[in-house]
Structure formats: structure tokens, C-alpha cells
Amino acid sequence: MDLLANLGLGFDTALTLNNILYCFVGVLLGTLVGVLPGIGPTGTVAILLPITFTFEPVTALIMLAGIYYGAQYGGSTTAILINLPGESSSAVTAIDGYEMAKQGRAGPALATAALGSFFAGSVATLLLAVAAPPLVNIALKFGSAEYFSLIVLGLIASVALAHGSIIKALAMIVLGLLLGMVGQDLYSGQPRFTFGFFELYNGINFVSVAVGVFGVAEILRNLESESTRTVLVSKVENLWLTKEDFRRIVSPILRGTGLGSILGVLPGGGHVLAAFASYSLEKKLSRNEAEFGKGAIEGVAGPESANNAAAQTSFIPLLTLGIPAHPVMALMIGAFIIHGITPGPNVLTDEPALFWGLIASMWIGNFLLVVLNLPLIGIWVKMLTIPYRMLFPAIVAFACIGTYSIGLNAFDIYAIVVLAIIGYVLIKLDCEPAPLLLGFVLGPLLEEHLRRAMIISRGDPMTFIERPISAGLLAVAALAIVLSLLPSIRKKREEVFVEED
Amino acid sequence: MTSQKSMKDLLAGLIFIGFGLAFGYASLTYEIGTALRMGPGYFPLILSGVILLLGVVIFVQSLAAGPDEIPLGRVPWFGLILLTGGLIFFGVTVRGLGLAPSLFVATFMSAFASERTSVVGAFLLATALTAICILIFIWALGLSLAVTGPWLRF
Numbered sequence: 001m002d003l004l005a006n007l008g009l010g011f012d013t014a015l016t017l018n019n020i021l022y023c024f025v026g027v028l029l030g031t032l033v034g035v036l037p038g039i040g041p042t043g044t045v046a047i048l049l050p051i052t053f054t055f056e057p058v059t060a061l062i063m064l065a066g067i068y069y070g071a072q073y074g075g076s077t078t079a080i081l082i083n084l085p086g087e088s089s090s091a092v093t094a095i096d097g098y099e100m101a102k103q104g105r106a107g108p109a110l111a112t113a114a115l116g117s118f119f120a121g122s123v124a125t126l127l128l129a130v131a132a133p134p135l136v137n138i139a140l141k142f143g144s145a146e147y148f149s150l151i152v153l154g155l156i157a158s159v160a161l162a163h164g165s166i167i168k169a170l171a172m173i174v175l176g177l178l179l180g181m182v183g184q185d186l187y188s189g190q191p192r193f194t195f196g197f198f199e200l201y202n203g204i205n206f207v208s209v210a211v212g213v214f215g216v217a218e219i220l221r222n223l224e225s226e227s228t229r230t231v232l233v234s235k236v237e238n239l240w241l242t243k244e245d246f247r248r249i250v251s252p253i254l255r256g257t258g259l260g261s262i263l264g265v266l267p268g269g270g271h272v273l274a275a276f277a278s279y280s281l282e283k284k285l286s287r288n289e290a291e292f293g294k295g296a297i298e299g300v301a302g303p304e305s306a307n308n309a310a311a312q313t314s315f316i317p318l319l320t321l322g323i324p325a326h327p328v329m330a331l332m333i334g335a336f337i338i339h340g341i342t343p344g345p346n347v348l349t350d351e352p353a354l355f356w357g358l359i360a361s362m363w364i365g366n367f368l369l370v371v372l373n374l375p376l377i378g379i380w381v382k383m384l385t386i387p388y389r390m391l392f393p394a395i396v397a398f399a400c401i402g403t404y405s406i407g408l409n410a411f412d413i414y415a416i417v418v419l420a421i422i423g424y425v426l427i428k429l430d431c432e433p434a435p436l437l438l439g440f441v442l443g444p445l446l447e448e449h450l451r452r453a454m455i456i457s458r459g460d461p462m463t464f465i466e467r468p469i470s471a472g473l474l475a476v477a478a479l480a481i482v483l484s485l486l487p488s489i490r491k492k493r494e495e496v497f498v499e500e501d
Numbered sequence: 502m503t504s505q506k507s508m509k510d511l512l513a514g515l516i517f518i519g520f521g522l523a524f525g526y527a528s529l530t531y532e533i534g535t536a537l538r539m540g541p542g543y544f545p546l547i548l549s550g551v552i553l554l555l556g557v558v559i560f561v562q563s564l565a566a567g568p569d570e571i572p573l574g575r576v577p578w579f580g581l582i583l584l585t586g587g588l589i590f591f592g593v594t595v596r597g598l599g600l601a602p603s604l605f606v607a608t609f610m611s612a613f614a615s616e617r618t619s620v621v622g623a624f625l626l627a628t629a630l631t632a633i634c635i636l637i638f639i640w641a642l643g644l645s646l647a648v649t650g651p652w653l654r655f
Contacts, residue, residue: 051638051642054642054643165510165559167555167558167559167562168510168513168559170555171513171517171552171555171556171559174548174551174552174555175517175520175552177548178520178524178545178548178549178552181524181544181545181548185531185541187541188532188540188541190531190532190541192527192528192531192541192542192545193524193527193545216584216585216588219584220577220580220581220584223577223580223581223584223614223615223616224574224575224576224577225574226615226616226617387617388615389612389615389617389618390612390626392611392614392615393608393611393612393623393626393627393630394608394630394633396584396587396588396607396608396611397604397607397608397611397630397631397634398634399588400588400591400595400604400607401600401604401634401638401644401646404591404592404595404646405638405644405646408596408646410592410593410595410596411592413588413589413591413592413595414588414589414592416588417585417588417589420585420588421581421585424581425516426513426516428509428573428574428576429509429510429512429513429516430509430510430513431513447544450539450544451539451543451544454536454537454539455537455538458537459535459536459537459538461536
């Protein structure tokens with residue numbers, strides 16, 4: 001069977017000592033930033049990206065991926081123990097997880113989260129391995145018109161699924177696209193929006209954008225109101241689940257995995273949406289609905305499985321189409337490009353060892369995460385109390401060295417400052433930064449495919465509607481935007497995301 | 502501010518309008534071209550138009566919307582200046598002073614950006630961070646950055 005042979009190749013790649021080590025480093029860092037306040041996986045990946053330039057491409061991607069899904073684990077620990085979700089997708093876990101912790105059942109809550117995440121992560125990775133090759137075959141037939149429409153759909157969907165104002169999010173996308181235009185024009189070599197700065201001819205460094213908007217702007221936001229965390233449970237005991245617990249979590253985990261796997265493919269907040277959807281589903285199906293919100297173990301098992309499954313399947317659009325579903329994925333596109341690999345369907349055919357190695361590493365990573373999180377939970381509990389004022393100077397230090405080391409260019413540091421200030425102001429005005437980063441990364445691609453498609457069609461814009469796949473993608477994008485603007489859906493959306501803030 | 506409109510949306514709208522005008526103005530100085538052969542200004546001009554339009558919609562809606570539920574809140578000016586100042590200092594001096602002194606000052610400034618960190622605390626934190634970074638980046642990862650730079654050699 002093809003799949004087995006491919007996975008064999010993957011494990012051959014992933015099971016080298018070096019790759020296991022960096023997979024471990026990745027999930028360790030991921031758990032760490034999930035637990036620590038004020039820094040998320042996007043900022044971490046941005047800061048550490050430059051360091052991975054010296055690695056083999058597959059090693060670099062294994063580590064960066066580990067940070068991403070590792071952060072989902074760490075985020076649930078803070079959600080359960082201190083009622084502060086480290087990641088937005090863990091927000092639902094906090095509802096019942098924290099209640100369980102208050103009742104002295106922090107151990108079973110953490111164990112449920114870990115087991116659910118492990119199961120969901122493993123299944124979703126298998127799904128990724130099965131679904132990717134056929135999707136790649138479709139994607140290989142895509143022309144410029146299809147790619148243009150696909151990118152439009154990706155950008156629009158990321159907005160429709162996020163919370164907050166849709167119009168503001170659209171404006172953030174367009175601002176990202178415009179920032180992505182900075183630099184020499186691909187066709188004519190004309191420098192655009194460079195203000196005469198020679199350093200901008202190659203465009204704004206995307207590490208500077210990510211570090212500025214997700215790293216430094218976030219620090220400024222946190223400096224507005226410095227607070228101290230209080231940890232409810234200083235020692236977690238009795239991680240074992242009772243037989244009754246086991247019986248209660250099996251179906252929520254299965255349903256959460258299914259729901260998460262499907263929703264994770266969607267661009268934008270797929271994993272956040274998955275967690276919320278799973279929670280309301282479990283609440284509806286449960287016989288003891290009244291217990292939800294007061295420490296129902298199902299309320300931990302379902303959403304945790306869902307967000308981890310989604311974290312894994314969100315690699316599908318990245319690996320098959322080269323389209324990021326999440327800001328971290330956008331950064332991974334950058335990682336591909338820097339290692340000289342064009343992200344998209346050709347990765348599977350040109351770099352099979354990298355493709356399957358990355359997938360295989362996710363099983364190893366998920367296994368390592370269970371080992372890291374359950375027996376070593378005591379260490380993470382101690383980490384929770386590290387004050388933020390000691391953390392953010394470290395973020396600044398790593399950001400400085402990391403960004404500077406890319407091109408030994410001080411200009412990239414100044415770019416961080418400018419983007420941090422723009423980002424801070426916009427975040428303060430309730431504009432989400434994630435669409436900006438997606439737009440920035442996809443901007444040049446979008447323009448290239450638009451111009452190429454127009455040349456092929458001899459300047460006829462109808463090409464986007466006449467080609468069936470392209471038309472279908474655009475129709476879905478239009479539908480997504482219309483639906484999310486409808487008053488009734490808008491209300492529902494606010495309800496779904498209301499507990500996140 | 503107690504006016505009956507959303508200040509956040511008002512400002513956000515104005516910012517987007519500003520970006521639209523600035524990018525649009527610059528786009529007009531490049532060759533626009535035709536739909537068949539788009540020049541370097543074509544796509545940015547479309548985008549500028551879109552963001553301008555979105556900015557106007559946000560601005561107009563802000564006048565009709567009620568006041569913000571969560572007010573704008575304060576700006577941590579002290580932290581903002583120290584943090585960005587530290588980054589700029591690093592950019593200006595990393596080549597001349599070398600990594601160690603430049604990073605030390607940058608982390609000292611950013612550590613001091615927190616209202617809760619004393620001068621001594623910031624000093625200790627900066628020392629520790631500089632040492633850790635040199636260990637990780639220069640010693641373990643072998644990054645080719647000079648620890649001390651030409652300005653310090655007499």
C-alpha cells in the first residue's frame with residue numbers, strides 16, 4: 001500500500017536522532033509558550049524562525065510545527081489551573097476545566113485534556129496523511145485563475161471565522177496585502193512604496209512584521225495593565241481517571257476529534273471554532289446538561305480533542321495548496337521559501353521525504369507531549385508563576401538577535417519598531433492582527449496570479465467566473481461574506497465567541 | 502470621552518482612510534497599465550481603493566454606533582518609549598559595539614519598561630539575559646556575530 005510505504009519513508013526521516021531531538025525541542029517550547037503569559041505560538045515561531053535557517057529544511061519544519069501544536073497542549077494547562085487560556089482555542093476548556101480544578105479534580109481534568117489531545121492529534125494526523133495526496137493531485141491541475149480565487153477564499157474565510165468586526169478584519173487584510181506590495185515589482189522591477197530605502201527593495205522582512213505585530217505590540221498591550229497571576233492549585237495530585245470518568249469521556253473525545261478534523265481545514269480560526277462547536281454539541285447531547293459550567297468532564301474532553309485535531313488538520317491547506325490557514329502557517333510558508341522550497345502541491349512530489357517526515361514527526365511530537373505534560377506537570381505548574389515582567393525582556397532579546405541574524409541588517413530591527421507601533425495602535429482599536437499577517441504573506445502571490453491569469457485570458461476578467469473551479473471558490477467566498485454579514489448569523493457568531501473575551 | 506459614538510471605530514476608520522490615500526497616491530506615480538498588461542501601480546491602486554472604501558464605512562458606522570463598551574484605556578508611554586528605544590539602540594549599535602554591550606543596554610531598557618521592575622532588578626535581568634543569549638546563540642548555535650565590536654577596540 002502506498003500510504004504505508006510513504007509513512008515508512010516519513011518515519012525513516014523523522015526518527016533520526018537529530019530530528020527527534022528538534023521535535024522534542026519544538027513541543028517543549030510550544031508547551032512552554034502555551035503556559036507562559038503574554039507570548040503565543042505566532043510570536044515564538046516568528047522569533048525562532050531565523051535560528052532554524054541553519055538547520056536542514058525538514059528539521060526546521062518539524063521543530064516549528066512542534067511549537068504550534070505543542071502550544072495547544074500548554075494552553076489547556078493554564079486554562080484549567082488558573083482560568084486563563086494560554087491560547088484562544090483553550091478558552092472553552094477553562095469553563096469546566098477550572099471548575100474541576102476548584103473542586104480538587106485538576107488532575108483528572110489535565111489527564112483528560114492530555115489523553116483527548118493525544119488521541120485527536122494522532123487520528124487527525126492519519127487523516128492528513130490520507131487526505132493530502134489526492135488533494136495534491138487536484139491542486140496540481142490548478143492554474144493562475146484558480147489560485148487567485150483560492151487565495152481570495154482563504155483570506156475571506158479567515159475573516160468570517162474570526163471574532164470581532166468583519167469590516168475591520170477585511171481592512172486589516174487589505175492593509176496586509178498593501179504592505180506585501182512594498183518592494184520591487186515582479187514584472188517591471190519598479191520599486192514600490194520604498195521611500196527611497198534600498199533595504200526595502202526586497203520587501204519588508206516578514207519576520208519583522210510578525211515579530212512587530214505579534215511580539216512587541218503584544219508586549220505594549222500587556223504593559224497597559226500589569227497584573228499578577230494567582231495559581232489556585234500549587235500541587236497536582238492523582239492524575240488517574242476513574243472508570244466512570246473514562247466512560248464519560250470516550251464519546252466526547254470521538255465527536256470532538258471528528259468535528260475538529262473537519263473544521264481545522266478551514267482558514268482562520270478553525271481550531272477556535274472547533275473547540276466552541278464541540279462544547280455546545282456536548283452540552284446539547286449530554287444527559288446532565290446542568291453540570292456543564294460546573295465542572296463537567298465532557299466539557300474538557302470534547303473541546304480539547306477538537307482543538308488538537310484542528311491544529312493537526314490545519315496543515316492540510318498548507319501542505320497541499322501552499323495556502324496558510326493560521327498565522328503560524330503563514331510563517332511556515334516563509335520557512336519553506338527561505339529553505340528554497342516553493343510551498344504548494346509540488347512539495348509532495350519534489351520533497352517526499354520532507355513531506356512525510358513532517359507528518360510522521362507529528363505522531364512522535366504528540367507522544368512526546370503526553371510524556372511531557374502528564375508526569376512533568378509539576379514543573380509547568382511552577383512555570384505558571386513566572387512574572388511577566390521577567391519574561392518580556394527575554395522576548396525582546398530573542399527578537400533582536402533572531403531578526404538581526406537573518407541578514408545582519410539593522411533595518412529589519414527598525415522595521416519591527418514601526419510595525420509594532422502600527423500594530424499596537426490598530427490592536428488597541430479592536431483590529432485583529434492575524435488577518436494582516438495572512439494578507440502580507442499572500443499579497444505578492446495574489447498579485448502574481450491575478451496578473452498572470454489576466455495575461456492568459458487576454459485581459460478578460462470573466463476568466464475567474466468562466467472556469468468552474470475558480471467560480472466555485474469565489475462563490476463560496478462571496479457566500480461566506482454575505483452570511484457573516486447577515487444580522488441573525490452575526491448575533492449567533494457573537495454568542496459563540498462571547499466567552500472568549 | 503463621553504460622546505455618543507465609538508471612538509475606537511472612528512479612529513480605526515480614519516487610519517484606514519489615511520493608509521488608502523497614502524498608498525493610492527503613491528500608486529498613481531507608478532505605471533498603471535491595462536487589465537491585460539497590468540503595470541506596477543494597477544493592483545496596489547485597486548487595493549488602496551478598497552481600503553479607502555472600508556475606512557469610510559467604518560468611519561460612518563462609528564458615528565451611528567453607541568460608545569465603546571471597553572474604553573480606549575491608557576497608553577503605556579513610558580514603556581513604549583523604553584521598549585522601542587531599546588530596539589532602536591540595538592539596531593544602531595550592534596555592529597559597532599558588538600552583541601554583548603548592545604544587547605545588554607537593549608534588554609536593560611526593556612526590562613525597565615515595566616513599572617514593577619527596579620533599576621537593580623533590570624540590571625540583574627539584563628546581565629542574565631545577555632549571558633544566556635551569548636551562550637545559546639554564539640556558543641551553542643554558532644551564530645557569526647561579534648560579541649564585542651570595533652568601537653570598543655582601541
